[in-house]
Amino acid sequence: MPLSGAKRWLIVGIALAVLASLGSGYMNRYYLGIANDVGIAIILATSLNLINGHTGQFSLGHAGFMAVGGYFAAWLSLKIGASFSPQTAKAMFPLSLLAGGLFAALIGLLVGVPSLRLKGDYLAIVTLGFGEIIRVVAQNTEAVGAASGLKGIPQYTTLGWTFGLAAVTVYCVTSIVNSTYGRGFLAVHDDEIAAESSGISTTRYKVVAFVTGAFFAGVAGGLYAHHKQFLSPTGFDWIKSIEIVVMVILGGMGRTVGVIAAAILLTLLPEFLREFSEYRMIIYALMIIFLMLLRPGGLFVFKTKRRPTA
């Protein structure tokens, strides 16, 4: 069913984000930081959900695309900042984000075309490999600070940008999937051979999902860069990719609402555990294990039947 009024939701989402942004001056810096983390996590998880959940292509390289977008956007901002006034530079922020996203999408295309011929575990390993290669390249590129990282990125990211773009991401992914064209992604997920024989070019769909996912991961990377003001290659290793994958799986693979909820939960959880800082990551790991043992279909999935809509 086409969501009538999908655009209305999008506008409501962006409006709320802008409102939140205006009110953010009253927020404690710590909470503000976490709120931005949550918005970025939503973008990452929703975009990976298109690849892993809807299209069923297990990618372990999402952090790599995030890195590409983040570094590129940050590098642009620093270049622009060096030659324009601060106001102009700040106004160019959306362009940096867009450029970061597009560059990540381009890399996504270059990575996706050869590797999406592989399936299952093999695809997972190769995407993991590409993610690591991207990280190592960043580590050796002087222009982006190499191993010591990229410092002094201007802080342009606001709640309005993160949640506004999170709303855009959710809108885009659900809109694409909730259409006759987009049902093809689910068909590829279910049965590639049947999809091919029904006239669905599986390669094309996979690449489109991959490139779209990479684009939004790149945008999320840009937001992250202008939020933390510092980028280090080690922040984008494969453990980061796995964190995003865990959000998608706990959210119930292909269920947008569940994935958003999982993204929020898994971002907040380490903060809740801050009191037990010593045991924090141990608890996090145990939680993954127990959730997989007890709720393998997703945290919020109570019926066995898979809902077709996103």
Next chain:
Amino acid sequence: MDFQQIIQQLINGLGLGSIYALIALGYTMVYGVLRFINFAHSDVLMLGAFSAFYLAPLVQKMVGPESIMGGILVFVLSAAICACIGMLIEFLAYRPLRKRPKLTVLITAIGVSLFIEYTGQHAAVFGSATRAFPKILPEHQIHLGKLMLNSNDIIVPTVTIVLLAAMWFIVQKTRIGTAMRAVSFNQQAASLMGVPVNRIISFTFGLGSALAAIAGILYSIKAPGIEPLMGVQPGLRAFIAAVVGGIGNLPGAVLGGLLIGVVETFAGGIPGLSNYRDAIAFGILILILLFKPAGLLGRATIEKV
């Protein structure tokens, strides 16, 4: 690079490669019977190294320092401990998921891996600092013409070859090996034929983990020190080696391990490339999978329609 250096590098590469091969065998055997990648394997390797770290002083008190006998004892005991740990992991974390999608098991394995790593880093366990690994084998320098060899350069490949031969024997010539191959071929049919599938899987984990423990010790002998995350990098490379060779294929794992060990060692000696060491194994993997999607020795399966 002159000829002598090339030989030296080749020896180093084969030494490193044979350690990768040992670890890769564990990945590939588990994949053979359960069809999933046991991410926690690299942490068993670390546990093997730490077992030896704590065992070595005890053993040396009993049999004297740096004796061959003591060395062997440390290897055997560590392997036994890790075999138990491997079987325990399988029993607690993977067995309840036997009927679930592979993805669930994969994520659980990642969870187990993170759990071991973070627990190990806790101050009350191993702590996150790097510690010097004790000498558990006597060391000698051997001069072969102009070549300078450390006795470890010989011990490592020798141990590997012996273990590989043992593996081949177990898998191809023993009853339990036949059962392993049966489980790998078709789990359901194997259980209908009276193969105790759970016990075979457990055994496979034990065997793979014992190999990982030995590989962990061999790796630590040459490494500057040991710490709870030490398994990650060799684990990742070994796992790539298993895939490059054709996952599920034992000779493939060995071939892949040697290939990656040698290429990595040579690349490490080239100034421009040495910074990209971490990426090289993946580069090899991607190149090979693009041309041989099932790995070097893996057989392409034709999907039945």
Next chain:
Amino acid sequence: MSAPLLELDKVTIRFGGLTAVSELTTSVGEGELVGLIGPNGAGKTTAFNLITGVYRPTSGSIQFAGKSTFGIKPSKLASVGIARTFQNIRLFGSLSVLDNIRVAKQLHSGEGYLSALWRGKGFKQNESTIEKESLELLKIFNLAKFRDEMATSLPYGDQRRLEIVRALATKPKLLLLDEPAAGMNPSEKDDLMHLIRSIKERFNLAVLLVEHDMKVVMGICQKIAVLEYGRKIAEGTPKEIQCHPKVIEAYLGAAATPIEPAHA
């Protein structure tokens, strides 16, 4: 007579040492209903996979509407008019009955990524047309009442028929049916025969049918080709095939009694 719609010329495929289909030459004319029979493992489904582009022939050529299909992907062949069903039903398990049809409709819908994103007027019109057409197709097969059920929750026979609807939704010129009567009871089989005949007329299709049930094959096919061990051992009208000594031998061993028009 003009050139046939589908033409196989000495098509051979080997998997390792096994020759699954060997020098198969046959053709399907426009609007013709051809049966492909043979014992289990004779290479019937492999022939389907060759025609639909799932496998590439080792040698020989396949022409569809006068053009070689070599190296063309199944999805591309679907767009020029080859559709199929599968022996072991392959419906889209996470899609509803209606969506299983809609997804096949996208082939000729002209809809794409950007229009799905923009969701403009044209898009909405297009979506409702597709939905209407899909429902009409489902109605023919009496499946419209299940529109929002999950496809794989339908009874077996309905799933088989849903697969046929999905194939029809791609607007094929040639429909390949792989054992459509498998698992059906006699009255369902009668319905199926009727259905195949009627869709052939209604959609102006050529049909290539793999089937084990002799009653169905003999009852509706104009021409039958018989495969054994990957080779064609006979071809002709149902009558000719029924008394063909090689066919009888293939099915019943050397004993020379004619085939009963019953389950083989």
